[in-house]
Amino acid sequence: MDQVNGPRDLKKLSAQELTALSGELRHLIMDCVRENGGHLAANLGVVELTIALHYLYDSPRDKIVWDVGHQTYIHKLLTGRRDVFHTLRCMGGLSGFPKRRESEHDVFETGHSSTSISAALGMARARDLAMERYHVVAVIGDGAMTGGMALEALNDMGQSQEDMLVILNDNEMSISKNVGAISTHLSNIRTDKRYLLFKRGIENALQKIPLIGKPLARLVEKIKDGLKYLMIPGIMFEEMGLTYMGPVDGHDIPKLLSAMRHAKEMKGPVLLHVITHKGKGWAASETDPEQYHAVSPKKPEDAGKGFSKTLGDTLVSLGENDPRIVAVTAAMPLGTGLAPFGWRFPARLFDVGIAEQHAVTMAAGLAANGYRPVVAVYSTFLQRAYDQILHDVCLQRLPVIFCLDRAGLTGRDGETHHGAFDMSFLRHMPNITVLAPSCPADLAAMIPYAVSLNGPVAIRYPKNGVHSSFVKKESFQGGKWSILGEGDRGVIFAVGRMVDRAMEAKDILKKRGINMTVVDACVVKPLDEEMLKRFTDMPLWVTMEDNTLPGGFGSGVTEWLAGEDTHIPVVSLGLPDAFVPHGSVGELDAMLHLDAQGVADRIESALGRTRRT
Numbered sequence: 001m002d003q004v005n006g007p008r009d010l011k012k013l014s015a016q017e018l019t020a021l022s023g024e025l026r027h028l029i030m031d032c033v034r035e036n037g038g039h040l041a042a043n044l045g046v047v048e049l050t051i052a053l054h055y056l057y058d059s060p061r062d063k064i065v066w067d068v069g070h071q072t073y074i075h076k077l078l079t080g081r082r083d084v085f086h087t088l089r090c091m092g093g094l095s096g097f098p099k100r101r102e103s104e105h106d107v108f109e110t111g112h113s114s115t116s117i118s119a120a121l122g123m124a125r126a127r128d129l130a131m132e133r134y135h136v137v138a139v140i141g142d143g144a145m146t147g148g149m150a151l152e153a154l155n156d157m158g159q160s161q162e163d164m165l166v167i168l169n170d171n172e173m174s175i176s177k178n179v180g181a182i183s184t185h186l187s188n189i190r191t192d193k194r195y196l197l198f199k200r201g202i203e204n205a206l207q208k209i210p211l212i213g214k215p216l217a218r219l220v221e222k223i224k225d226g227l228k229y230l231m232i233p234g235i236m237f238e239e240m241g242l243t244y245m246g247p248v249d250g251h252d253i254p255k256l257l258s259a260m261r262h263a264k265e266m267k268g269p270v271l272l273h274v275i276t277h278k279g280k281g282w283a284a285s286e287t288d289p290e291q292y293h294a295v296s297p298k299k300p301e302d303a304g305k306g307f308s309k310t311l312g313d314t315l316v317s318l319g320e321n322d323p324r325i326v327a328v329t330a331a332m333p334l335g336t337g338l339a340p341f342g343w344r345f346p347a348r349l350f351d352v353g354i355a356e357q358h359a360v361t362m363a364a365g366l367a368a369n370g371y372r373p374v375v376a377v378y379s380t381f382l383q384r385a386y387d388q389i390l391h392d393v394c395l396q397r398l399p400v401i402f403c404l405d406r407a408g409l410t411g412r413d414g415e416t417h418h419g420a421f422d423m424s425f426l427r428h429m430p431n432i433t434v435l436a437p438s439c440p441a442d443l444a445a446m447i448p449y450a451v452s453l454n455g456p457v458a459i460r461y462p463k464n465g466v467h468s469s470f471v472k473k474e475s476f477q478g479g480k481w482s483i484l485g486e487g488d489r490g491v492i493f494a495v496g497r498m499v500d501r502a503m504e505a506k507d508i509l510k511k512r513g514i515n516m517t518v519v520d521a522c523v524v525k526p527l528d529e530e531m532l533k534r535f536t537d538m539p540l541w542v543t544m545e546d547n548t549l550p551g552g553f554g555s556g557v558t559e560w561l562a563g564e565d566t567h568i569p570v571v572s573l574g575l576p577d578a579f580v581p582h583g584s585v586g587e588l589d590a591m592l593h594l595d596a597q598g599v600a601d602r603i604e605s606a607l608g609r610t611r612r613t
Helices: 015-036 047-056 073-078 082-087 116-129 148-160 181-191 194-207 213-219 221-231 235-239 253-265 283-287 307-321 339-344 356-368 379-394 422-427 440-452 498-511 529-534 553-563 585-591 596-612
Strands: 063-066 136-141 164-170 243-249 269-275 325-329 349-351 372-378 401-405 433-435 457-460 482-485 491-494 517-520 523-525 541-548 570-575
Touching: 015 047, 015 073, 015 082, 015 253, 047 073, 047 136, 047 164, 047 253, 063 116, 073 082, 116 136, 116 148, 116 164, 148 164, 148 269, 164 253, 235 243, 243 253, 253 269, 307 325, 307 339, 307 401, 307 440, 325 356, 339 349, 356 372, 356 379, 372 379, 379 401, 379 422, 401 440, 422 433, 422 457, 422 523, 422 541, 422 553, 433 440, 440 457, 482 498, 491 498, 498 517, 498 541, 498 596, 523 553, 529 553, 541 553, 541 596, 553 570, 570 596
Parallel strands: 063 136, 136 164, 164 269, 243 269, 325 349, 325 372, 372 401, 401 457, 433 457, 491 517, 491 541, 541 570
Antiparallel strands: 433 523, 482 517
């Protein structure tokens, strides 16, 4: 590894040295991920593939686009970032995903699934329009191939015939075990070598026939076209207009280089099917790649009782007595907490693969026929199904329940994974109820309430549990906010995780002689107008949310005030109109002045301005 300061240094190494390098890279990754947390199994599985790519292609002139991007740790190590690799996922350090500002070798930023082929096709078209010469490669996993966008891109690429390579990194996994017809098709390819053996035999035989060999080859082409429907492994891709190659062992560097050289020389779109093992090189992650997909940092923030576990436990309990309750996940039954429901009711859990749009509209179909589907998804991934929520669920007022895990700041995964926008894009949709529990007990009470409503409901909650020592007087009461502490200098309307911060700030302000009321605004839409009217005589209102301020909860409160023609100074605290970088949630709160001290200081300053006015 000491000899490799950039991709060009790889080309000086022998095949034996490249194999030795792969072992060193795995040790570096494991040491760093154990300390900082991160995506372990996915990176261990693509070590040899990444080495082969950078050995054969000339990055950054040649463009390598990584789907999702959580498997680019080796790519970062091989492209001049070894000396700062220890800062991976730390605030101010390397991102866990490709970042254009970080390196010229990161040619496209990714974080969500199934986008790489579209981006790479755009780059290939830009190259051709500019009459330039370079190679474009998209690296996509078989899990990401379950996303409709990937298939749309393959269809476009096949009909337009630009020169580019798609490497299908097939490890039979996305985060959880892959599901669906495409996964089954790829499984069949792994074991069916009949076509390749047949093709090789026919070609060898034809070449030995003097004079008539080539004409005869043309004559049997139609026969081959017919036979391939029965025998060719990559028929789906061939029919889309791609040349299919593989499968090839993704951990055998010589074989990888041989296959890639062949693909590199071919014209038109090529799909190279590479078989890898997620978690390769470490027994624990090879045995359980789902568990080791993402690893927590050595010193994780106190998580309290998880919301995800509460969701699973509550759904199992409700499902025992209500057969209408079904659950839907987009390839994440374990991460969202739905796995226990699936174990108890296997016929009532639907894992649709990485296909959030399909998940939402399929759930709408269930709801239209009398069921109460619970769609559990990370907040950042629900963005991908915006139109389906609006058009297929809200327009028809269908009783679909969206459980938005990892809402707000999620920490070290950064910009692509913060659930910073859900309240803004949901709040303006007609017919939907938006709830935000401040503790797992509230989530447990909100789920049966949501089931009782005859319309769409979204429940958004953070990854971790509560940290403060305050005890709520009562759990969630359908549709109503609750008062957690009273004072006469102003009122803080806090949402979700921010209730913690509001209570901590209240204690700080009390020591300064400033007594504030704190309200748990657990229903974002519709607003609790009765509670709002109760505090119209307060000298200051403060709203707090773990969501971007434009269009968020604070906007809703100020819109209500304008509609009532009521003039009260309002301080809205939340996430800025910007993409928040990666770092621990505590570090990010402090940076944004959303920690208890920062909130207290801002409220005290606002009260000072109010008095002067």
